[in-house]
Amino acid sequence: MNKSILQDGVLVNINPWRMLTWLLIAQIMVAFVGRSLAPLGVLIGEDLSLTKAQIGMLPAALFLGQSLVSIPAGFVADRIGSKKLLFLLSLCLGLSFILMTLTSVYALVLFMVVLGGIGYGTMHPTSNKGIIYWFSEKRGTAMGIKQMGVTLGSALAALLMLPAAVAWGWRPVLFGACLLLIITGLLAYRFYHDPPAAEAQGTEKPARLFASVLQMFREKPLVLVSLAAMGLSGSQLILNTYIVLFAYEHLGISLVLAGMLLVISEVSGSFGRVAWGVISDNLFSGKRIIVLVIIASLSILTSLVISQLPEGTSFWVMVPITVLFGFCISGFNGIWMNAATELVPIKQAGIASGFSLTLGSWGVIIGPPLFGYIVDVTGDFTYGWLFLALMLAAVIILLLLAMAIVKKEHRNQKIQDEG
Numbered sequence: 139m140n141k142s143i144l145q146d147g148v149l150v151n152i153n154p155w156r157m158l159t160w161l162l163i164a165q166i167m168v169a170f171v172g173r174s175l176a177p178l179g180v181l182i183g184e185d186l187s188l189t190k191a192q193i194g195m196l197p198a199a200l201f202l203g204q205s206l207v208s209i210p211a212g213f214v215a216d217r218i219g220s221k222k223l224l225f226l227l228s229l230c231l232g233l234s235f236i237l238m239t240l241t242s243v244y245a246l247v248l249f250m251v252v253l254g255g256i257g258y259g260t261m262h263p264t265s266n267k268g269i270i271y272w273f274s275e276k277r278g279t280a281m282g283i284k285q286m287g288v289t290l291g292s293a294l295a296a297l298l299m300l301p302a303a304v305a306w307g308w309r310p311v312l313f314g315a316c317l318l319l320i321i322t323g324l325l326a327y328r329f330y331h332d333p334p335a336a337e338a339q340g341t342e343k344p345a346r347l348f349a350s351v352l353q354m355f356r357e358k359p360l361v362l363v364s365l366a367a368m369g370l371s372g373s374q375l376i377l378n379t380y381i382v383l384f385a386y387e388h389l390g391i392s393l394v395l396a397g398m399l400l401v402i403s404e405v406s407g408s409f410g411r412v413a414w415g416v417i418s419d420n421l422f423s424g425k426r427i428i429v430l431v432i433i434a435s436l437s438i439l440t441s442l443v444i445s446q447l448p449e450g451t452s453f454w455v456m457v458p459i460t461v462l463f464g465f466c467i468s469g470f471n472g473i474w475m476n477a478a479t480e481l482v483p484i485k486q487a488g489i490a491s492g493f494s495l496t497l498g499s500w501g502v503i504i505g506p507p508l509f510g511y512i513v514d515v516t517g518d519f520t521y522g523w524l525f526l527a528l529m530l531a532a533v534i535i536l537l538l539l540a541m542a543i544v545k546k547e548h549r550n551q552k553i554q555d556e557g
Contacts, residue, residue: 154272158280160330161265162287164224167322169291170299171235171315172200172258175251176378177296177400180386180393181308186244190383194510197375198503199248203255204262205499209351212263212492221332223264228323230257232316239309239316259495266475266491268332282415285472286408289464292378293404300397350486354493359547360481362540363427367474367498369533370430372505373437373526374467377403379506380513380522381460384444388519389451399456403464410469418473426477427541430470431534437467438530445523474498481544505529 175182175196183193215223234254238247265284273280295315303311354360381403385396418429440463447455478494509522516522 154280157268157272157330158284160224160326161220161268161284164228164322164326164330165261165265165284165287166291166294167319168228168231168258168261169288170295171231171291171312171319172254173197173288173292173378174295174299174312174315175200176292176375177300177382177397178303178308178312179379180382181300181303182247185308186242186247188244190380190510190514191507192244192510193383194379194506194508195248196251197379198505198507199251200255200258201371201375201499201502203252203257204259205496205503206252207256207259208263208492208495208499209489210492211260212267212489212495213350215263215267215492220264220268221327221330223260224330225323225327227257227260227264228319228326230254230260232257232320232323236313236316239313259499262475262495263492266479268330269475270479271332279412279415279419281476282412282472285411285475288471289404289407289411289468292468293401293408296382296397296400296404301394304393350489351493353486354482354490357482357490359427359540359544360478360490360494361497362536362543363430363474363477363481364494364497366430366434366533366536366540367478367494368501368504369529369536370434370437370467370470370474370501371498372501373441373530373533374407374470375502375506376509376522376526377463377467380509380519384519385453385456388449389447389456390449391453391456395453399453399460402457402460404468406461406464407468410465411472413465414469415472415476418476424480426473426480427537427544429473430477431537431541433466433470433473434530434533434537437463438527438534440466441523441527441530445520445527 179193179196182188182196183190186192211223211227231254234250234257238250238254241247241250266281269281269284299308299311299315378400381399382393382396385391385399386393391399414429414433418424418426422428440459443459444463447459474494475491478490482490509525512525513519513522
């Protein structure tokens with residue numbers, strides 16, 4: 139499966155799985171820093187005296203930055219490939235979060251998080267482009283492995299950064315993590331290579347960005363899947379942002395064990411991203427949307443169960459519920475990215491990925507603050523979890539509509555081919 143590229147005038151054979159490894163490492167570190175806002179939210183909130191809605195604004199700000207950059211990043215990735223962007227996005231996220239650790243003004247913190255979100259959001263179109271070009275087979279599995287880096291990075295942030303931040307403060311811990319991210323970006327730039335197909339694509343005359351975006355809006359299944367991803371992404375970040383607060387404040391579980399629930403959720407999501415990719419490739423013959431429907435259905439069930447848990451529920455009761463919830467709602471992303479990139483021609487994979495991420499990011503911008511607002515107003519997490527279940531029901535409707543359109547298009551294409 140090795141592919142040859144011209145490097146310094148010499149033809150070199152490169153294993154795509156080795157390139158996937160570098161994409162995975164970069165993805166882990168980007169998530170380790172960017173997704174640290176969820177486990178550190180309790181400590182940042184105490185330091186800055188924030189409400190639950192304001193804590194929810196932290197990940198919302200990150201994904202606001204992602205929504206602003208996803209389409210331009212996808213457009214650029216289609217033109218110049220992934221190699222250069224891997225370093226630039228690591229530098230952007232790392233420096234922005236370093237500056238965040240140096241201020242106590244909430245508005246400035248949010249602004250730096252938005253800037254960091256620009257680097258964070260560039261990672262998905264950049265890495266997705268690499269997956270699409272390096273892998274023509276087992277793409278769902280490869281995408282699931284790469285996307286596993288998001289949940290692994292988030293899990294590591296909860297496992298390592300939260301206890302360290304309790305001991306030494308969130309500022310120096312986050313500062314050190316940002317330095318590691320920048321170093322990783324340098325290493326990825328050194329050892330990752332774009333495949334020849336991507337390099338050839340970069341030499342083509344650029345299409346107009348506005349025209350490319352308009353073309354994405356004409357792809358109805360892509361639009362519907364992206365709207366559904368709003369609900370799925372929002373639900374995922376609600377779980378990540380509030381599972382620690384819910385367990386700590388409502389159930390009475392210690393802060394360290396509450397943080398472990400986030401670790402469990404994200405580790406389960408890491409397995410889910412690979413498992414759902416394998417399931418999609420092997421059991422559903424590459425069909426992605428039906429798998430998203432299954433994921434949303436199971437997530438509704440777990441959200442309803444959590445909404446009914448009484449105060450004093452033990453950590454061990456929460457563990458299996460969290461495993462299932464994380465496996466589903468933190469494991470859907472690889473399937474989503476495959477669906478988004480496979481609904482358009484391969485040369486538009488980057489812009490389609492960025493387009494879908496832009497729409498999907500709005501679920502994260504709106505979802506966690508709205509969940510926090512509902513809890514602040516009602517004084518009860520129950521209504522927040524019920525809101526999440528209702529949002530996922532709307533997701534299923536959108537996905538079923540997308541499936542119907544795809545089936546109709548395939549049927550019409552078959553008739554044309556036979557004619």
